Amino acid sequence: MTTTDDELAIEATALRKAYGDRTVLDGIDLRVPAGTVFALLGPNGAGKTTAVNILSTLISADGGEARIAGHDIRTQAQSVRAAIGVTGQFSAVDGLITGEENMLLMADLHHLPKGEGRRVIAELLDRFDLTEAAGKPASTYSGGMKRRLDIAMTLVGSPRIIFLDEPTTGLDPRSRHTMWQIIRELVSGGTTVFLTTQYLEEADQLADRIAVLNDGRLVAEGSAQELKRLVPGGHVRLRFSDPVTYEQAATELRETTRDDEALVLQVPSGGTQRELRAILDWLDAAGIEADELSVHTPDLDDVFFALTGTPAAAAASTDKETVR
Numbered sequence: 001m002t003t004t005d006d007e008l009a010i011e012a013t014a015l016r017k018a019y020g021d022r023t024v025l026d027g028i029d030l031r032v033p034a035g036t037v038f039a040l041l042g043p044n045g046a047g048k049t050t051a052v053n054i055l056s057t058l059i060s061a062d063g064g065e066a067r068i069a070g071h072d073i074r075t076q077a078q079s080v081r082a083a084i085g086v087t088g089q090f091s092a093v094d095g096l097i098t099g100e101e102n103m104l105l106m107a108d109l110h111h112l113p114k115g116e117g118r119r120v121i122a123e124l125l126d127r128f129d130l131t132e133a134a135g136k137p138a139s140t141y142s143g144g145m146k147r148r149l150d151i152a153m154t155l156v157g158s159p160r161i162i163f164l165d166e167p168t169t170g171l172d173p174r175s176r177h178t179m180w181q182i183i184r185e186l187v188s189g190g191t192t193v194f195l196t197t198q199y200l201e202e203a204d205q206l207a208d209r210i211a212v213l214n215d216g217r218l219v220a221e222g223s224a225q226e227l228k229r230l231v232p233g234g235h236v237r238l239r240f241s242d243p244v245t246y247e248q249a250a251t252e253l254r255e256t257t258r259d260d261e262a263l264v265l266q267v268p269s270g271g272t273q274r275e276l277r278a279i280l281d282w283l284d285a286a287g288i289e290a291d292e293l294s295v296h297t298p299d300l301d302d303v304f305f306a307l308t309g310t311p312a313a314a315a316a317s318t319d320k321e322t323v324r
C-alpha cells in the first residue's frame, strides 16, 4: 500500500446497489483524504443515504469495494464500525430519557470505565452547550439541541471518521450555523467528515471536496471552486465613469458584453488567477483604468442545475422532515 492510500479515510470503487429493478447506486467511486470534509450533494432520492448506509456497514452493496480507515467494509465490518461514528436522519436520541442518560447509554455501549465515561460525557455536554439541559428528557429539546445531542453521542466513542447524513435538514438558520461550527471544529481536531446534503451552500461552506450524485451516478466532483468553473457564466465586470475610456475599452477588448447606460463591460472569464492577470495586463498595456473591477463566478446553484437538471431550490425545498 502506498503512502497516499494510507492517508485515505474513505475509498470506494464501483459501488453498486439496486432495490429490485431500481438501481440506486450505479458504480460510485469515492476517495476522501483523512482530516478533510467531503460532501455528497444530491437531490431527494439520489442515493445519498444508501451510500452512507453501505459505507457504514449498515447495509451491504451488490457490487464494488470500499475501505474505511483501511478496513474492508465486507470482511472487516467490526473494525470499520470501531473507527466510525454515524449520525443519521433518524436520530439515535431516545426522547423518553434525559440527554445525559442518552450519553451514558453510549458510554456503556463503548465499554468506557465509569469514571472516564462521566468525564467524557461532561466534556461533550459542555462543548455542545447542553449542560443545562442535560437533566431534561430529550423529547423536550429543540430540533437543533437534538442534533447536537446526536452528534455528542456519536463522539463518545472518539471516532476518527464521522458520517453525517443531512445534518442540518429542517434546522433554522441559526442552528444550521451552530452545526457548521461544530463540524469545522471536528475537522480542525483531525476528524474526517463525510456529509450528505441537499444544500449547496452547506457544501460550499464546509467541504474540501464535493461530489454531486444524481440518479445513482456521480456527475461531478471537485472543490466548490472547481465545480463552479464547470458552468459558463463567469465573468469579470469592469465599470467606468468616463464614457471615452469606456468606449476605448469596449472597442479594444474582444468578446465583451456592453451596458452602454451603466458604462459596464463584462468580459467572459473562468475567474482563474491566470485569466484575471491577462485582463489586468491588457488594461495596463492599453493604459486603461476601470473605476471598478469585480469577478463573478457562477454559484453552486448554477452548477447543480447544469449537472442534474434539477433547480437546487426545488430539490432543497422538498424538506423530508415536513414531507414525512
Ligand SMILES: Nc1ncnc2c1ncn2[C@@H]1O[C@H](COP(=O)(O)OP(=O)(O)OP(=O)(O)O)[C@@H](O)[C@H]1O
Pocket: 019, 024, 042, 043, 044, 045, 046, 047, 048, 049, 050, 051, 320
Ligand atoms: N430499503 C429500500 N427498499 C427499496 N427502495 C429503497 C430502499 N431504500 C432506499 N430506496 C430507494 O432508493 C432511492 C435512493 O434513496 P436514498 O435514501 O439513498 O436517497 P437520498 O439521496 O438519501 O434521498 P433523501 O434525501 O430523500 O433521503 C430512493 O428512490 C428510495 O426510494
